[in-house]
Amino acid sequence: MLPNTLFMGQQLLFIQSCASTNTEAQQLLIKNEATEGCTVVTHCQTQGRGQRGNSWEAAPGQNITLSVILSPTFLAVRQQFYLNMAVSLAVLDLLREQGLEQAQVKWPNDLFFEDKKLGGILIENTINSLSLQHSIVGIGLNVNQLRFGTSTASSLACALGYTLDLEKLTVRLLELLEKRYLQLRNGHLARLKYEYLQGLYRYQEKHLFRIGQQEVQGQIMGVDEAGRLAVEIENELRYFDFKEIAHVL
Numbered sequence: 001m002l003p004n005t006l007f008m009g010q011q012l013l014f015i016q017s018c019a020s021t022n023t024e025a026q027q028l029l030i031k032n033e034a035t036e037g038c039t040v041v042t043h044c045q046t047q048g049r050g051q052r053g054n055s056w057e058a059a060p061g062q063n064i065t066l067s068v069i070l071s072p073t074f075l076a077v078r079q080q081f082y083l084n085m086a087v088s089l090a091v092l093d094l095l096r097e098q099g100l101e102q103a104q105v106k107w108p109n110d111l112f113f114e115d116k117k118l119g120g121i122l123i124e125n126t127i128n129s130l131s132l133q134h135s136i137v138g139i140g141l142n143v144n145q146l147r148f149g150t151s152t153a154s155s156l157a158c159a160l161g162y163t164l165d166l167e168k169l170t171v172r173l174l175e176l177l178e179k180r181y182l183q184l185r186n187g188h189l190a191r192l193k194y195e196y197l198q199g200l201y202r203y204q205e206k207h208l209f210r211i212g213q214q215e216v217q218g219q220i221m222g223v224d225e226a227g228r229l230a231v232e233i234e235n236e237l238r239y240f241d242f243k244e245i246a247h248v249l
Ligand SMILES: Nc1ncnc2c1ncn2[C@@H]1O[C@H](COP(=O)(O)OP(=O)(O)OP(=O)(O)O)[C@@H](O)[C@H]1O
Pocket: 050, 051, 052, 054, 055, 056, 057, 058, 110, 117, 118, 119, 120, 140, 142, 150, 152, 153, 154, 245, 246, 247
């Protein structure tokens, strides 16, 4: 089954089992065998990689684990977080379309529903001096798996109470990803950022954050182009990189 798209997922490679679809996609890029939108899908990822060096858990045959190769050469290096926002929104669109209206994105790009993580995104960019050259967009979405090693993980099936058709869902994700990517390519950056913030977990709410060893109360006020989180703490607006701040859940 191919998605109804111009290019996203039109070159679709299904691999029964692999260490990581991001690594497989990297190999395709090196061998010059990929056109834009080329997608690597597997049912069994044995060494899935997450952000911050975490590993990604996915029981065989039950989840979406895929990587898409893109060439966002129209984005300046300093604008690269817009790609994260576009991809996060595509996965959020899918979750909401499936009935999880309250799903949100936990900064920078975790998919959250009722305080549990349903999915994650790992984007690996190759850059030249000024712009992005290639991006490998890895998406892991917990679909039919019911039990996880991490207490904070959940799946669509857990949330909805029924099993979903993995292939149909994958095809739909690629369609939604193309829509959001075209929005990005057509320069609708402000729109993307607005929608990302509207879908952001705990946006403009007072909550506890962990900064180093300390727990402080703060309020997310936005993100900057570099993807840093803007948090108001004691009447001061401070900016944080990925590893510098975490939500206290
Ligand atoms: N399929 C999965 N679904 C949800 N979480 C998963 C899955 N596989 C692995 N995890 C793990 O869940 C943990 C939580 O992920 P997360 O990216 O939020 O890490 P973290 O370092 O705890 O981040 P933070 O403290 O900023 O929220 C990580 O250890 C991640 O590796």
